[in-house]
Each structure stands twice: as structure tokens, then as C-alpha cells.
Amino acid sequence: MNTRITELLGIKHPIIQGGMAWVAEHHLAAAVSEAGGLGLIGGANAPAEVVREEIRKAKALTKKPIGVNVMLLSPHADEIAKVVVEEGIGVVTTGAGNPEKYIEMWKAAGVKIIPVVASVALAKRMERYGADAVVAEGCESGGHIGEQTTMTLVPQVVDAVSIPVIAAGGIGDGRGIAAAFMLGAEAVQIGTRFVVSDESIVHENYKQRIIKAKDIDSAVTGRSHGHPVRCLRNQMTREYVKLEQEGKSFEELEYLTLGKLREAVQEGDITNGTVMAGQIAGMIYKKQTCKEMIDEMMEQAEKLLNR
Structure with missing residues (x-):
């Protein structure tokens, strides 16, 4: 399935793995790239030298992009931007x-720039500043979210820009990929499904929480303060939402989430940790290798698109 994105990035399949904090490290990125997609190292809040080491470890595992x-x-974004080059x-x-302040440096080094956007206005601005493509991410995704759904955001972004659009949010199988293509996207970005892959270093408790999730198990915290985050319901989200409803300030609530993603990912605390996952968690019911996931999704998508 060749698109402007597969040609731009030199990949076989139009699938990009999300750059999830504490999850998107060298094992996962290399496995996705080896399987024909584009694996990403998630910089998150890590120091630049940690990101450099992750890049080198990934490159030792795959020669693919x-x-x-x-x-x-x-706080390390300036240094990480240089490490990329x-x-x-x-x-x-x-x-x-x-990312405007880094675009000139990245362009000079031949780096392809793909900002994640949650609005048409930001997509148009990124195109003006020289972005090569954009990821239009709907609010179905896990982690920090906007307000538009993937179904409404993607076609509006496609209509507003001439650069390729990658769809993200609520995509976890071939049906989602086919739907994204029908909306005008030329690739998809997938996060939650890859979290439960065999190569993912995420704690087994976290993986099983996703696998056992039902359709209604998704919660959003932080809406009242303009920092909405989607994760799976647990004791922490119930407490957070209760305090939000009582009108607590962002500063009063912050202690509930500080360091909690790491605790869930690395230590397996799925009761008080932040179990970030998209609304498609209810569709994910098994662990597989990244290759098995990608092959299965692409086979299903191609059948649907070739009907």
C-alpha cells in the first residue's frame, strides 16, 4: 500500500508507532520498523543523553528507518532537537x-518534520512553516488529547492542507486503517495496540489491564483545567475526577499524577498509577509481536479497501 507517507519515510506499510512516554523505547521502535512500519523513540521528559542512547540501541537492532x-x-527539548540531527x-x-523554532535546523539536516495537531488551524500553520506532513489526532487517543474526534478532525485537516495527513486516535485494526484512508489520510499512527506487543517493555499488569478493558473503561482527567488526559479508570482517576468536581485547583490535583505513568508502566501499579490508553483498549484482546500485529492489520485493511 504505497502512499506519499510510505515514500516520504521509506517504509513498507503506512503505520507509525506513537511516541508514548515511558513506552516508546528502543525495543518497541526497532520491532515496529523491522515489521515495515515506522518506530519512534519517545523523548518525553528524558534528558537528551538518554534519548541519544535509545536511538543508538534502536539502530543496533534495525537498519530500517x-x-x-x-x-x-x-525541559530538554532544545537539546533533544540537536541530538536528532x-x-x-x-x-x-x-x-x-x-516546533517552529527547530524547523530551520531540522530542514537543513534533511529531517522530515511531522507535527501532531489537534486542530485545523495548527495543521495549516505547520504547513506554512514547512512541515512535511501532520498527524491529525482525535480525542479517542490515549494520553494528552484535544476535543475533536478522529472522524471529524481528519477530513477537515485533509481538506485544509496539501501535505499528507496521518490519522491517529481510535485506530487499532484494519477496519480503523481502512476508515482513516476513506477520510483522506495516507497513513495511521497507532499507540495503544503496540503497548501490549511482545516487544513492549511495559509491565504485564499494564498490558493485562488493556487486554481486559471494556468499551466504557476509558476516563478523561484534567478537563476542568485545560489539560485533558485519557487513561483507563482506576482508583486514581476516580479520586481525581471527584476532586475536580469539588473545584480543586490544578496545583492541588497535580500530586495525584506526578510520576504515576512511570509507576504504572514500570512497576505495574494499575490501581494508583496512570494507565494511559485510548478508547480502542476495549478492542484489544491479545498479545502479539509487532510483526503479527502489522501484518494482520494490513491484510484486513487491504481486503476492505479492495472490496
Whole structure:
């Protein structure tokens, strides 16, 4: 399935793995790239040298393209932006902010720039500043979210820009990929399904929480303060939402979530940790290798698109 995205990135399948904090490390990124997609190293809040080491470890596992997700709110974003160039990374995705100040440096180094956007206005702005493509991410996705759904956001972004659009949010099988293509996308970004892959270093408790999730198990915290985050319901989300309803300030609530994603991912605390996952968690019922996931999704998508 060739698209402008597969040609731009030099990949076989139009599937990009999300740059999930604490999850998107070298084992997962290399496995997705080896399977024909584009694996990403998630920069998150990690120091630049940690990201550099992750890039080098991924490159030792695969000769295929890998990318880096630069989280622009990170205190280390400036240094990570330089590491991307120094380590010869060919593509970056960006989240949680505006990457404009890095675009000139990245362009000069031949880096392909793909910002994640949650609105038409930001997509158009990114195109004006030289982005090579955009990820239009709907609110069905896990982690930090916007307000538009994938079904409504993707076609509006496709209509508003001439660069390729990658759909994200609520996509976890071939049906979702086919639907995204019908909306005008030329690739998809997938996060939650890859969390339960065999190569994912996420704690088994976290994987099983996703696998056992039902359709109604998704919760959003932080809406009242403009920082909505989608995760799976647990004791922490119930407490957070209760305090939000009582009108507590962002500062009063922050202690509930500080360090809680790491506790869930690495230590397996799925009661008080932050179990970030998209609404498609209810569709995920088995662990597989990244290759098995990608092959299964692409086979299903191609059958549907060739009907």
C-alpha cells in the first residue's frame, strides 16, 4: 500500500508507532520498523543523553528507518532537537507545543518534520512553516488529547492542507486503517495496540489491564483545567475526577499524577498509577509481536479497501 507517507519515510506499510512516554523505547521502535512500519523513540521528559542512547540501541537492532518524538514541553527539548540531527535521525514527530523554532535546523539536516495537531488551524500553520506532513489526532487517543474526534478532525485537516495527513486516535485494526484512508489520510499512527506487543517493555499488569478493558473503561482527567488526559479508570482517576468536581485547583490535583505513568508502566501499579490508553483498549484482546500485529492489520485493511 504505497502512499506519499510510505515514500516520504521509506517504509513498507503506512503505520507509525506513537511516541508514548515511558513506552516508546528502543525495543518497541526497532520491532515496529523491522515489521515495515515506522518506530519512534519517545523523548518525553528524558534528558537528551538518554534519548541519544535509545536511538543508538534502536539502530543496533534495525537498519530500517526510525524516528523520534520530541515532546516540546520537555525541559530538554532544545537539546533533544540537536541530538536528532547529531544522530542522523530522518524523521521527527512533535507533540505538546509548536516546533517552529527547530524547523530551520531540522530542514537543513534533511529531517522530515511531522507535527501532531489537534486542530485545523495548527495543521495549516505547520504547513506554512514547512512541515512535511501532520498527524491529525482525535480525542479517542490515549494520553494528552484535544476535543475533536478522529472522524471529524481528519477530513477537515485533509481538506485544509496539501501535505499528507496521518490519522491517529481510535485506530487499532484494519477496519480503523481502512476508515482513516476513506477520510483522506495516507497513513495511521497507532499507540495503544503496540503497548501490549511482545516487544513492549511495559509491565504485564499494564498490558493485562488493556487486554481486559471494556468499551466504557476509558476516563478523561484534567478537563476542568485545560489539560485533558485519557487513561483507563482506576482508583486514581476516580479520586481525581471527584476532586475536580469539588473545584480543586490544578496545583492541588497535580500530586495525584506526578510520576504515576512511570509507576504504572514500570512497576505495574494499575490501581494508583496512570494507565494511559485510548478508547480502542476495549478492542484489544491479545498479545502479539509487532510483526503479527502489522501484518494482520494490513491484510484486513487491504481486503476492505479492495472490496
